[in-house]
Amino acid sequence: MPRSGAEARRRLQQAALELYQERGFDQTTAAEIAARAGVNERTFFRHFPDKREVLFDGEADLRATLMQAVAEAPGSLEPFDALLCAFRESARNLENHRPSSDPRWKVIAVTPALRERELAKHAWLTDAVAEALRQRGVGAGTADLAARTGWAAYQHAVQAWVDDPARGLDARLCQAFDDLRALSAAALPAPESG
Structure with missing residues (x-):
C-alpha cells in the first residue's frame, strides 16, 4: 500500500x-x-x-509555467516571440517526459471523451497565455489572437514531433513559428504604388 x-x-x-x-x-x-x-x-x-x-494531472503546473515564461520573456519581444520563448520552455519538460507521454497520447487519441477534455484544457491554457500577454501590456484583442494562433502553432509542432520524433520538439516549434510568420507575410496585400 x-x-x-x-x-x-x-x-x-x-x-x-x-x-x-x-x-x-x-x-x-x-x-x-x-x-x-x-x-x-x-x-x-x-x-x-x-x-x-x-490523464490530465499537471495542467495547473503547465498553466503557471507558461504564464511565468511569458511574463519573464524579454520585454522587447513581440507577442509571438514571447510566446515562442514560453512554449520552448514548456517543450523541454515535454521532451523529458516523452516515454511516459506516448501511451497517454494514444489513449486520448482513441477516446472521444478524453479528446473533448483535452480540447477544454487547451482552451484554458490558451486563455492563460492570452492573460499573460495582456499583463505584458499587449492589447486584449491582439493578445487573444496571438494566444490562439500561437497555441495552434504549438499544437502543430507537438503533433509533428509525436508523429516523427527524429527531429526535436524545439526545432519543430521554431519551424512552426517561422512558417506562421511566412504565412502572415504572404497574406499581406502588396502596397499600392503611386
Whole structure:
C-alpha cells in the first residue's frame, strides 16, 4: 500500500493508463483503477475528481509555467516571440517526459471523451497565455489572437514531433513559428504604388 500521497497519486496514474490501454477508457471504472493501484476508491477520489483527470494531472503546473515564461520573456519581444520563448520552455519538460507521454497520447487519441477534455484544457491554457500577454501590456484583442494562433502553432509542432520524433520538439516549434510568420507575410496585400 502506498505510504505517501504522491506515491498513491503516481500509482493511480500508472494503473489508470494501464487499464485504459488494456480495456479502454469507457470500460474502466475508478474502483478498478484504485484496486490496481492498491488503494481504495475513496483514495482515488481524494486525488482526482473523475477518471478523466488522471490523464490530465499537471495542467495547473503547465498553466503557471507558461504564464511565468511569458511574463519573464524579454520585454522587447513581440507577442509571438514571447510566446515562442514560453512554449520552448514548456517543450523541454515535454521532451523529458516523452516515454511516459506516448501511451497517454494514444489513449486520448482513441477516446472521444478524453479528446473533448483535452480540447477544454487547451482552451484554458490558451486563455492563460492570452492573460499573460495582456499583463505584458499587449492589447486584449491582439493578445487573444496571438494566444490562439500561437497555441495552434504549438499544437502543430507537438503533433509533428509525436508523429516523427527524429527531429526535436524545439526545432519543430521554431519551424512552426517561422512558417506562421511566412504565412502572415504572404497574406499581406502588396502596397499600392503611386
